[in-house]
Amino acid sequence: MAKNRRKFTQCPNCGYTFEDINNYCPNCGQENHDLNVPVKHLIAEFFEGTLHFDTKAWKTLKYLILKPGLLTEKFNIGKRASYVPPFRLYVFVSIIFFFVLALTTDNIIRSDGSAGSDGDVTSSLPGVTISTNLNDSLLAASDTAALRKVREITQSSQELQALRSELGESGFASEFAKFTSHGDESKQKLFKNLSFMMFLLMPFFALVLYLYYRKQNRNYVEHLMFSIHLHTFYFILLIVVLLIGQLFPALDTDWAVLFIMTLYLYFALHQVYKQSYLRTFLSLLPIGFVYLITLLIFFLGTVFVSVLLT
Incomplete structure (x- = not known):
């Protein structure tokens, strides 16, 4: 346009x-x-220049949300002019996600937070625990089973106290304690680092796909486009979950989110890599497992770096 x-x-x-x-x-x-010119004209131009909010944008979002993998397939075969470029779409959606994440977190803490026994303020979103302790960092992840295990460990004051005593409040334990004591400042730093983590996770997951489907002789860029579209959808899904959490705070969406993410990945793999439904399911198991392990490692690495940079 x-x-x-x-x-x-x-x-x-x-x-x-x-x-x-x-x-x-x-x-x-x-x-x-x-x-x-008036501000409203500049805002309209921003949306136009960033995402082209015309027929192209709505068509792109429709395919991305309702037809898993089809947008990636069209890009890979060269049908690109009719759709928003994958990376531009990802950047725009991720900006909205982290904005909504920070906004909903602050609102919930102010409106529903209560002081715990140790003075920390805690609250919750569907499937998400929020506090001024390190536990609020887990808000930025998709709350998978592996990450919930990490949250249980960090919530155990006895284990944390034992770790501090063993290390004499020195080294990383000391930095960890310092990080958890900073509350909102630590949360904002973690959010910033998480955005960079997701940026690194996409090409790494593309590498996993490249190695797994190496017999199909596809270029790495094709797998990268798949990864970008996949994570863009995940961001859109989590935006919806955060907004629903504002309207229905007691609603538990953990398993629904995990189910939708898994189902979307399954149909996207089937659409792009052209395997039978059974072969796709058998491929989903190792790919999904490696993805969860990778997400856990990247997340723990992000927390580690955030603590060291405190």
């Missing part, structure tokens, strides 16, 4: 006199576009 430009007759930067065809100044390179 062509950009609707408000053109100058003369470049404000260098004084070059524009011709009608000049979208950029031939002399200094500045864009020939007047930004001195």
Whole structure:
């Protein structure tokens, strides 16, 4: 979609006199576009330039959400102009996700939080525990069984006290205690690092797919597009879950989220890699297992780095 430009007759930067065809100044390179307009016009242009909210965007989202793997397949066979580029879509959705994540967390703590015995403020989302302790860091993960085990361990004050006593409050244990005492500051730092973690997780998961389906002789980029679309959908799903959690705080969505994620991955693998339903199911088991282990390792690594950078 062509950009609707408000053109100058003369470049404000260098004084070059524009011709009608000049979208950029031939002399200094500045864009020939007047930004001195009401804020609502700038917001509309941001959405237009970032995601192209026209038929292309809605068609892309429809295929991404309702037809697992089809968008990746179309990209891989060269049908790209009609859809939002995968990486641009991922960046836009991930920004919304982390914004909603931070916003809903703050709102819930302010409206429903209560002080615990140790002075920490705790609350909950469906399938998510929020507190000013380290446990709130687990909010940013999808609450898989493995990550819930990590949360149980961190919630055990006795185990934490034993660890601190054994290490004499020195080294990493000391840094860990310092990190957990910072509350909201630690949470915000963890959110920031989690966004970078997810950015690294996508190409790593693509590598897993590349190795598993190596006999299909596909380029790595094809698997990367699959991973980007998959994680974009996961972000959209978690955005919906966070918003539902605001409306129905008592609703438990743990298993529903895990089921939808698994089901989406299954149908996406079937669509893109063209195996039978049975072969796809047999492939899903090792791929899903490796993905969960990878997610756990990346998450623990993110917590470790966040603690060290405190």
